[in-house]
Amino acid sequence: MRDDYFPFDRVLVMDRYPLTGLGLCALADGVAGWVCSEHFTTLSALNQACRRYEGERLLLITELISDTESLREGLALLRELGPRIRSGWCRVVVCTGLADPLLLKVIVNEMPTVVVLRNEALPVLRDAIRLAGNPWPEMLLSPAVTEGLALTRGHRLTQRELEWLATQADGLDLKASAKAMKVSYKTVSAWRRNIAQTTGSAGKVAINRRLARIRRSVTGG
The missing domain is CATH 3.40.50.2300 (Response regulator)
Known part of the structure; x- marks a missing residue:
């Protein structure tokens, strides 16, 4: 009906x-x-x-x-x-x-x-x-x-940092994400560092693991 x-x-x-x-x-x-x-x-x-x-x-x-x-x-x-x-x-x-x-x-x-x-x-x-x-x-x-x-409560991420996370979900490396977002490599490196600190993933190994999990969630791998 x-x-x-x-x-x-x-x-x-x-x-x-x-x-x-x-x-x-x-x-x-x-x-x-x-x-x-x-x-x-x-x-x-x-x-x-x-x-x-x-x-x-x-x-x-x-x-x-x-x-x-x-x-x-x-x-x-x-x-x-x-x-x-x-x-x-x-x-x-x-x-x-x-x-x-x-x-x-x-x-x-x-x-x-x-x-x-x-x-x-x-x-x-x-x-x-x-x-x-x-x-x-x-x-x-x-x-x-x-x-x-x-779980993200208190994570103060900017609009551009959230946009950068989407590039990581799509599998872009730092250089490619900088080009896609029309900013410098230094800028995306700073975003990555701030996201790592804000989310408690400080350290290269920890943030790399977090970003790898994000990519796998997109691909289903």
């Missing part, structure tokens, strides 16, 4: 894994009470669909990365959608496997509508879809995301 309180005309699901994507589509259709979802495996296809359905009220569910697209590209898409999110014509549920607390901090910094971990219980995922349509402007965080972010 169609839910008259479901405020979206269409749900666009972007997940690189077909089975997971179809599962999220089924959840969204169940919440809506009618078949309203489409599945895409890339961010570019999701973005094209957003443009194709401009003028409709859209709910986007995305993991922010694909087999061919980086976390930075996913974050850039969130920034591009920002005006539509704030206007209420588009809402974004980030359903991610990136459980590292620092990466969650990077994602939350871009202000999606809801952030949930993809391995949380089905009722949590269902609630994330349902609550994305509520009118209040505050970002909603699932229990696991809230717990993860609690």
